[in-house]
Amino acid sequence: MAELSTLARPYARAAFEYASTENALNEWLSELQLVSVVVADEAVRNLLGDPSLTTEKQADAFIGLLGDELGDSRKRFLHVLAENRRLGLVPNILTQFAQLKAQREQSVDVEMVSPFEVPDAVRDRISQALSKRLDREVVMSTSIDSSLLGGVLIRAGDLVIDGSVRGRLNKLAEALTN
Template structure:
């Protein structure tokens, strides 16, 4: 996964830089999200990875699929990815682009995994605590994982805070 991120980083940085220059980061965000979702389709993925499909045919096919979803500079970006055989990196490029956008706009997307569903009040309180710790506005994406037994697991970018009982049990097992 980190190898894919390394390959995707220059493309994501270039897309974000261009989005900032032109002031249309939301358009870029939407286009990259669409590309990411499209190429994850198994049928389309088989076509993309088929060496018998020419570059020109792949560009034509992707233009037909994208229609109004990817236009202008996004279309040129799509052609560049196809030309450099990097279309498969679209999900990683979209993810990195979103992290650059979040950083620029002063917020961070946080995945909070708990052993039970959080109430709105608990989620709000948790967001305030994370905001103080991270010094940024926080967008929480909450999910439930019963295997945590209790507590929580927080992922914010490269940072992970493991306050789960299963995590504590694993740490205890390592020490023993």
């Protein structure tokens, strides 16, 4: 995995710098997300792995799948990736592009998982506390996992705060066995 990240890094940086100069970070991000979904399709992966197709034909076929969904600069970017046989790196490029964008905007994506719907007031308080702790703007998304007994599980990048009852019981069991 580290090798794919290393290969994707220069492309992600180049795309990010270009998108920054054009003030089009959101457009690039949304279109890279679309391309990433298309690349994940098995038929498309087979197309990309077909040695009988030239890189130009691969790029044209790939861009043809997306139709008018892509801007001209993104189409040129995909041609560059195809010429270097790197279209399969788009998911890795997307991840690094999103990280660069979040760094630039001083924001962090936070996922909060709970066993039930969390009231907006509670979600806002948690978001404000995390924003203070992380010194970044928090973009909160929530999901429901009924397998949690109670509490919440919060993921913000590498930071995981397990305030769930299941997590606390696991810590207690671990403490008792040691």
